[in-house]
Amino acid sequence: MYSLTICFGPQGTIWNLLFKTKEKAHEAHKMLLAPDMPILSFEDDFGQRITLTAGQIHGLLLEDLDMSQLGQIERGLHNARSQAKAQQRAMGDPIIKQSAMMQGPAVHSPFPNGRFNG
Numbered sequence: 001m002y003s004l005t006i007c008f009g010p011q012g013t014i015w016n017l018l019f020k021t022k023e024k025a026h027e028a029h030k031m032l033l034a035p036d037m038p039i040l041s042f043e044d045d046f047g048q049r050i051t052l053t054a055g056q057i058h059g060l061l062l063e064d065l066d067m068s069q070l071g072q073i074e075r076g077l078h079n080a081r082s083q084a085k086a087q088q089r090a091m092g093d094p095i096i097k098q099s100a101m102m103q104g105p106a107v108h109s110p111f112p113n114g115r116f117n118g
Contacts, residue, residue, distance in 0.1 A: 003068075004028055004044070005061040008052055017044035022064070029062045 002025035004017045019025035041051035090096050
């Protein structure tokens with residue numbers, strides 16, 4: 001699946017179109033870059049039709065959604081590894097150790113709500 005994001009107009013409006021095949025996504029991308037077409041109009045694979053003037057386009061993003069998904073997974077794994085390394089380093093940090101020792105162990109009350117109801 002491919003996503004084609006178009007930024008256009010005076011306000012920088014963003015529209016996103018979806019295509020099932022790489023070929024159709026690249027064809028749409030190429031059409032948006034055509035300098036000799038003043039008015040552009042086409043439809044994605046999910047029934048969205050766009051019509052705009054070529055001079056209003058500020059930017060395009062063509063994205064392979066499967067590859068983007070892998071990138072998001074890799075970023076998540078990297079963040080998890082970074083958090084694990086930070087926790088390991090925190091265990092060896094003397095200031096953090098001292099702070100944890102000053103708090104002392106957790107104390108559990110044998111009484112409900114922490115008080116005696118005699």
